[in-house]
Amino acid sequence: DVKVTQSSRYLVKRTGEKVFLECVQDMDHENMFWYRQDPGLGLRLIYFSYDVKMKEKGDIPEGYSVSREKKERFSLILESASTNQTSMYLCASSLSLGISYEQYFGPGTRLTVT
Amino acid sequence: DQQVKQNSPSLSVQEGRISILNCDYTNSMFDYFLWYKKYPAEGPTFLISISSIKDKNEDGRFTVFLNKSAKHLSLHIVPSQPGDSAVYFCAATGKRGDMRFGAGTRLTVKP
Numbered sequence: 025d026v027k028v029t030q031s032s033r034y035l036v037k038r039t040g041e042k043v044f045l046e047c048v049q050d051m052d053h054e055n056m057f058w059y060r061q062d063p064g065l066g067l068r069l070i071y072f073s074y075d076v077k078m079k080e081k082g083d084i085p086e087g088y089s090v091s092r093e094k095k096e097r098f099s100l101i102l103e104s105a106s107t108n109q110t111s112m113y114l115c116a117s118s119l120s121l122g123i124s125y126e127q128y129f130g131p132g133t134r135l136t137v138t
Numbered sequence: 139d140q141q142v143k144q145n146s147p148s149l150s151v152q153e154g155r156i157s158i159l160n161c162d163y164t165n166s167m168f169d170y171f172l173w174y175k176k177y178p179a180e181g182p183t184f185l186i187s188i189s190s191i192k193d194k195n196e197d198g199r200f201t202v203f204l205n206k207s208a209k210h211l212s213l214h215i216v217p218s219q220p221g222d223s224a225v226y227f228c229a230a231t232g233k234r235g236d237m238r239f240g241a242g243t244r245l246t247v248k249p
Contacts, residue, residue: 064147066144
């Protein structure tokens, strides 16, 4: 069974803080993704990565950065948290392209910025 | 601008009847489509998918139909069960594998 874990289920941070969200997958997947989920907007892609040290911007990368130093770990960084970044953050992973497009999701981190 | 649209935020059906969830997309580069199911406090889980070279894919009670000319897909659940109550997301992807999701449809199946 593929397992994607996220470091926290709930997180409360103050405006201006630097926030790290960690994601780890245990199935040697090549690709990893970060989304945020907001009511009425569904899941929106923030960043994704095809390989270690590689990253690609998604649809809403502003205010975020990512790090992938190891294949199994993909971190999302909020450089200076703002209240409009209060959201549910979901991490996902998938096998190599051409093999499967199916993404496996972690349980999510609900981040509140006050 | 959302490339994948689910225009019905909610759907309620009686147990045993058919549930039909609809999805439209705008990007003609999409060639693979998926449906995910999400329960509260959990991440989405994969349900069923379809490649653009097909127009139908069936898996047990779940069938996905694709109409490429209309850029429309639908998920049929027959018969619907109370355990099917969840939020359903339609998703689409192209060769790069980066996926775009709809806003979701909350399905409620009443006993």
